[in-house]
Amino acid sequence: MRRERLSYLQIHPKDNVLVALRDLPQGFVVEFEGKQFALRDAVAAKHKFTIWPLEKDADILMYGVLVGRMNDAVAEGVLITTENLRHASDDFKLGNRKLDWVKPDVFAFVGRTFNGFHRSNGTVGTANHWLVIPLVFCENRNVLTLKSALEEKLGYQVESKDYSDEVDVLIAKYQDGASIDELMGVDLSSAKANKQQKRLFPNVDGVKFLNHDMGCGGTRMDSDALCGLLAGYIAHPNVAGATVLSLGCQHAQASILRNEIAKRDPNFDKPLYIFEQQFEGTEQELMQKAIKATFAGLTQANALTRQPATLDKLCIGLECGGSDGFSGISANPALGYLSDMLVTLGGSVILAEFPELCGVEQKLSDRCIDEATAEKFMHLMKTYNAKAEADGSGFYMNPSPGNIRDGLITDAIKSAGAAKKGGTSPVAAVIDYPELANGPGLNLLCTPGNDVESTTAEVAAGANIVLFTTGLGTPTGNPVTPVIKLSTNTKTFEKMPDIIDINCGTIIDGEETIEEAAHRILEYVIQVASGEIVPKSVRLGQDDFIPWRRGVSL
Structure with missing residues (x-):
């Protein structure tokens, strides 16, 4: 049911500014707590204005907390800007526990379920992906090479347009001698949409190829944190397994990654394939092994199907x-x-x-x-x-x-x-x-x-x-x-x-x-x-x- 749309709002009873909910012109009359005043400035929607006169260095409160202090004295109805307001916030210290809260009515969702992918550790995924990730930036190219080999063939290319057809239209116009103005005016709306190839593994939502610029050359804290982050993705309930490419000599070692995975899932049992280029030798040897392992892992991931899970499995x-x-x-x-x-x-x-x-x-x-x-x-x-x-x-x-x-x-x-x-x-x-x-x-x-x-x-x-x-x-x-x-x-x-x-x-x-x-x-x-x-x-x-x-x- 539609309710009356307000022009302005006081978010919290302690606040001494109002928020404009629509564009308010200069001179707009505001009625608030039994008084009226006219806006001294035009106030665009989303911006704030003063309710009463404020001295220089006066506190500005929003959401019931300190959010800034005035740089100058202002009257009521003045637009708050970066010129007249500076950042300020209250200090904080250890206080008393305030744990009382009013639980919302969830009757409509009690007993409801979603269909997800159940993992052996009790978590439930909302998707089912296979990961291909580098332990160090040196392997980014090899990850992209795997992507080029696998993604389209398996039906995981992005469904949205890649706009290559629009480029083809412009190339044809250019070759026909079109001027710059004519090129700028070309109608590209008729360019055909890309076709999505059918997925070979219908129960696998995607093969995801990650890149990053870390793993070596930085601090050991950074490389250890990277291993923890990647472990979080490999152990994630939305992930069925992973192919990991390592150079071999970097700070982010495969042993660190395995330890981080064990911290998150001591009984980790997903398929995990780790290949080190310096051990494998040639790029061809590395890539052929990675492709075979990834394909084998996808066949395992595809055996999983969505099953009902209660909403407490959502994170x-x-x-x-x-x-x-x-x-x-x-x-x-x-x-x-x-x-x-x-x-x-x-x-x-x-x-x-x-x-x-x-x-x-x-x-x-x-x-x-x-x-x-x-x-x-x-x-x-x-x-x-x-x-x-x-x-x-x-x-x-x-x-x-x-x-x-x-x-x-x-x-x-x-x-x-x-x-x-x-x-x-x-x-x-x-x-x-x-x-x-x-x-x-x-x-x-x-x-x-x-x-x-x-x-x-x-x-x-x-x-x-x-x-x-x-x-x-x-x-x-x-x-x-x-x-x-x-x-x-x-x-x-x-x-x-x-x-x-x-x-x-x-x-x-x-x-x-x-x-x-x-x-x-x-x-x-x-x-x-x-x-x-x-x-x-x-x-x-x-x-x-x-x-x-x-x-x-x-």
Whole structure:
């Protein structure tokens, strides 16, 4: 049922700014708490304006927390900008446990199942992939050679157009003597679509060929972390097995990889083939062995079929990228409600992006189940920020130009909205990168705010679905875990329908509540987890994979 669309919103009763929900002209009359005032500036949708006069250095509160301080004294009805507001956030310390929370009504989902791939260790995959990965960047070319040999023949080329037909049209026009203006005006809409070859192994969702620039030449900490990350992917419930290419002399040794796999799955029994080029000798010998092993592994993976699994087998990664001023009041709180629903059902969720938790550390640490967990979270936050500041780029420099343009003026504003994805349940565990984080309940995982690095880490930590909110439009995906995109506003959803799956702008438009949106999203998740719906990022072959070097990345 459609509700009246508001023009502006106070997010939390303590807030001393309002958020414009549509473009408001200069002179627009605001009615708030029994008083009226006219806007002194035009305020674009997603941006904020003052409710009453504020002195220089006055605190600005949003989401009930400190998000900045005024650089100048301002009147009421003034647009908040980077010129008149600077970043500020409250300090944090070990506090009392605040573990009381109101569990959402999950009656509609009790007893529900999804059809997934059951692994021997009790986890359940929402997909069934085979991995081909290099232990060191020296093997990237060989991985790409395997991709060239296998992908199309097995029917795993990307279903979307590769635009080579459009190039053929332009080549023909050029050869016919077309001018530059004529080339620019060519209609390419008639270029034929690519054909998808039928898959040889119908129960295998994909053969995924990963590349990276690590494994040697950096610190041992980086190479060890890489082995942990790759182990997380190999042991992942969405992965049936892997072919690993190693040079042989690099820091990231196969023995380290095997040890990291054992940490995550002591009884690991998936097919795993590791080949070292320096041992095998010629490239031909290496490639022929890798092709035979991969093909044999795919025949084993294809023997698996989807079977019913309860929703507590879901581990959902929560991510945001290309955020805007609506992120914290539409898509992110909808994911927060869904997060609480899944925790109530016995499932697990992962909230990452530690630079985007700046300003809400106290609330999150107070929600940790015990003091040791809270202290671990605070230590990771302080250490990370100190490293960033030592390199001349603290958390306060996190917002991108796009974030700022669309209303996220300070890092604390961005963070307070981003943290809404984590709902209200207690924090069950705090996990450092690249460890496993799929225990039941809400897990905090230390990662950068960088979309791809964070998504890459969440999947290594066990996420078998990733929910990714975006206000500006971000095409991020993952090689093995379905990434579902949710727009924070209807305009972006309608403008970029090829990369976004779900519109949460309906909340802003007054078409549904946060709770209703969360129910709709969870229904979609169940269909994706069952293989009934293929998200846009998967259709586009958006297989983004970037390991995190434990340096500064915001």
